[in-house]
Amino acid sequence: MGLLDIHVLGSPILRRDTEIVRTFDDELRRLADDMFETMHAAKGVGLAAPQVGRLERMAVIDVGEGAEPFVIVNPEIILAEGKVKGEEGCLSIPEIYGDVERAARVRVRAQDVRGEPFEIEGMELLGRCMQHEIDHLHGRIFLDHLGAFRRRNALAKWERMKQDYPALLRKLAPADLADHKDDAL
Ligand code: ZN
Numbered sequence: 001m002g003l004l005d006i007h008v009l010g011s012p013i014l015r016r017d018t019e020i021v022r023t024f025d026d027e028l029r030r031l032a033d034d035m036f037e038t039m040h041a042a043k044g045v046g047l048a049a050p051q052v053g054r055l056e057r058m059a060v061i062d063v064g065e066g067a068e069p070f071v072i073v074n075p076e077i078i079l080a081e082g083k084v085k086g087e088e089g090c091l092s093i094p095e096i097y098g099d100v101e102r103a104a105r106v107r108v109r110a111q112d113v114r115g116e117p118f119e120i121e122g123m124e125l126l127g128r129c130m131q132h133e134i135d136h137l138h139g140r141i142f143l144d145h146l147g148a149f150r151r152r153n154a155l156a157k158w159e160r161m162k163q164d165y166p167a168l169l170r171k172l173a174p175a176d177l178a179d180h181k182d183d184a185l
Pocket of ligand 1 (some may be wrong): 089090092132185
């Protein structure tokens with residue numbers, strides 16, 4: 001188990017499409033464990049592989065609220081209904097937030113870390129989180145969903161803030177864990 005560095009916006013891997021996972025081995029499960037540990041340390045509710053510099057089509061999700069944490073491997077949205085706007089943040093774009101319109105309810109088909117297929121339905125934070133993470137698995141970030149004006153503002157702010165991340169990596173150290181209280185995805 002170990003903390004992984006988080007790639008922040010500007011790192012090219014966040015714009016790459018991921019690769020379908022075909023081998024469900026211990027290495028994949030170790031990556032999932034490390035991603036959970038990293039996400040929890042950063043106080044996030046979701047984390048996708050490209051955010052830790054990997055191209056496996058996989059994300060981890062833990063929205064709390066009494067729900068079990070889970071891994072989605074090779075996820076696909078098979079049903080999307082309604083529209084709802086809500087604020088989002090992202091562990092790869094710290095301290096930048098925006099209102100994003102998403103489907104109000106989604107049904108996702110995925111595999112677990114052993115390759116077993118399952119389906120999960122989500123609304124509200126869970127539904128939003130799954131859509132946000134699946135976006136990451138195809139090179140998309142939440143800022144892509146904002147209108148041109150808001151996106152430009154957010155990117156201008158980020159241009160200044162990203163100076164704080166040498167090599168576009170966000171290194172988590174136990175000392176600075178306490179002050180991140182937001183639900184970032
Ligand atoms: Zn994100």
